[in-house]
Amino acid sequence: MLTRIDHIGIACHDLDATVEFYRSTYGFEVFHAEVNEEQGVREAMLKINDTSDGGASYLQLLEPTRPDSTVAKWLDKNGEGVHHIAFGTADVDQEATDIRSKGVRVLYEEPRGGSMGSRITFLHPKDCHGVLTELVTSAPVESPEH
Amino acid sequence: MLTRIDHIGIACHDLDATVEFYRSTYGFEVFHAEVNEEQGVREAMLKINDTSDGGASYLQLLEPTRPDSTVAKWLDKNGEGVHHIAFGTADVDQEATDIRSKGVRVLYEEPRGGSMGSRITFLHPKDCHGVLTELVTSAPVESPEH
Numbered sequence: 001m002l003t004r005i006d007h008i009g010i011a012c013h014d015l016d017a018t019v020e021f022y023r024s025t026y027g028f029e030v031f032h033a034e035v036n037e038e039q040g041v042r043e044a045m046l047k048i049n050d051t052s053d054g055g056a057s058y059l060q061l062l063e064p065t066r067p068d069s070t071v072a073k074w075l076d077k078n079g080e081g082v083h084h085i086a087f088g089t090a091d092v093d094q095e096a097t098d099i100r101s102k103g104v105r106v107l108y109e110e111p112r113g114g115s116m117g118s119r120i121t122f123l124h125p126k127d128c129h130g131v132l133t134e135l136v137t138s139a140p141v142e143s144p145e146h
Numbered sequence: 147m148l149t150r151i152d153h154i155g156i157a158c159h160d161l162d163a164t165v166e167f168y169r170s171t172y173g174f175e176v177f178h179a180e181v182n183e184e185q186g187v188r189e190a191m192l193k194i195n196d197t198s199d200g201g202a203s204y205l206q207l208l209e210p211t212r213p214d215s216t217v218a219k220w221l222d223k224n225g226e227g228v229h230h231i232a233f234g235t236a237d238v239d240q241e242a243t244d245i246r247s248k249g250v251r252v253l254y255e256e257p258r259g260g261s262m263g264s265r266i267t268f269l270h271p272k273d274c275h276g277v278l279t280e281l282v283t284s285a286p287v288e289s290p291e292h
Contacts, residue, residue: 002172004195005151005203008231010277018275025248025274026148026233048233049150049203052196057151057203080276082228085154087172087194102171128171129164130226131156 002095003053006088006136007045007060007115011071012080015063019044022059031058032116040069045115055088055138060115084122086134095135096121104128111137148241149199152234152282153191153206153261157217158226161209165190168205177204178262186215191261201234201284206261230268232280241281242267250274257283 012018022028031047046059062083064072074083089095092111100106105124114120117139125132158164168174177193192205208229210218220229235241238257246252251270260266263285271278 002174002194005154005205008151008154008228010275012275021275025245025250028148048148050198051203057195057197059151081271082154082231082277085228099171104171125227129156129158129167131228 002087002089002135004051004055004088005057006055006086006134006138007058008082009060009062009084009086009134010081011062011064011075011078011083013063013075015042015044015061018061018063018080019046022046022061028059034115035065036113036115037065038112039071040064040066041071043115051088053088058115060086084132084134086120086136088136088138090137092119092121092135092137099123099135111135148233148235148281150197150201150234151203152201152232152280152284153204154228155206155208155230155232155280156227157208157210157221157224157229159209159221161188161190161207164207164209164226165192168192168207174205180261181211182259182261183211184258185217186210186212187217189261197234199234204261206232230278230280232266232282234282234284236283238265238267238281238283245269245281257281 028046030044032045041062044061096106104127107122111119111121118136120136123133174192176190178191187208190207242252250273253268257265257267264282266282269279
């Protein structure tokens with residue numbers, strides 16, 4: 001079961017400038033920052049609210065670290081904006097299996113590493129009415145904060 | 147203060163088919179449906195989770211009702227996908243005033259009517275790193291359900 005909007009992924013050219021925009025305009029602060037070499041992104045997670053499943057909803061700001069990353073190519077085509085949406089689940093493996101069985105293309109054979117030690121996969125946007133959709137299971141280590 | 151991700155607005159060509167995709171793929175159900183003549187959309191709200199500020203997060207699926215609506219024009223240009231994101235606040239008027247004073251263009255002079263009796267305004271995407279951003283204050287009548 002998908003139990004929350006985990007995050008909205010937003011692609012940007014300049015992470016620091018975009019973080020500053022969200023801070024100065026809305027007061028949102030960086031909760032966590034990291035580089036994901038596999039995804040080819042520098043990212044900042046801005047926590048917006050806690051959710052009823054014991055998780056939280058974030059904005060995930062993404063700047064490409066190399067020109068051949070998927071986010072860099074997406075930016076070249078689309079410019080800055082919403083890159084993907086992500087739903088939280090307790091079991092990304094089971095969800096990926098269930099959704100694949102319905103004929104929706106799951107982009108990874110097995111879930112990979114996402115923000116803050118999570119495990120993630122993506123669904124093909126052409127099978128999701130144009131929306132690049134991520135499924136994410138948070139790392140167990142996140143639990144004590146809730 | 148903006149206290150939650152209120153919804154993700156997703157533009158689609160066929161509302162019924164898109165609702166069915168979200169139901170059959172993820173089990174999400176329609177929480178509310180309406181036509182907003184001012185915005186020129188038919189819409190369905192799918193509630194995903196409750197939020198720590200006493201509100202909730204939704205997907206808002208949007209089908210244009212006329213070819214000159216902003217969502218119709220957006221679909222012509224972009225195809226189906228994420229159209230906007232919305233943050234919830236207790237006071238959309240004050241937020242709009244504060245944000246306008248920071249030099250971000252607010253698209254409406256005064257907030258207008260949104261989903262489920264809410265009051266909404268939009269920020270210019272060019273001032274928000276490419277993200278069409280909505281601010282929303284829910285109708286007071288929503289409170290008893292929480």
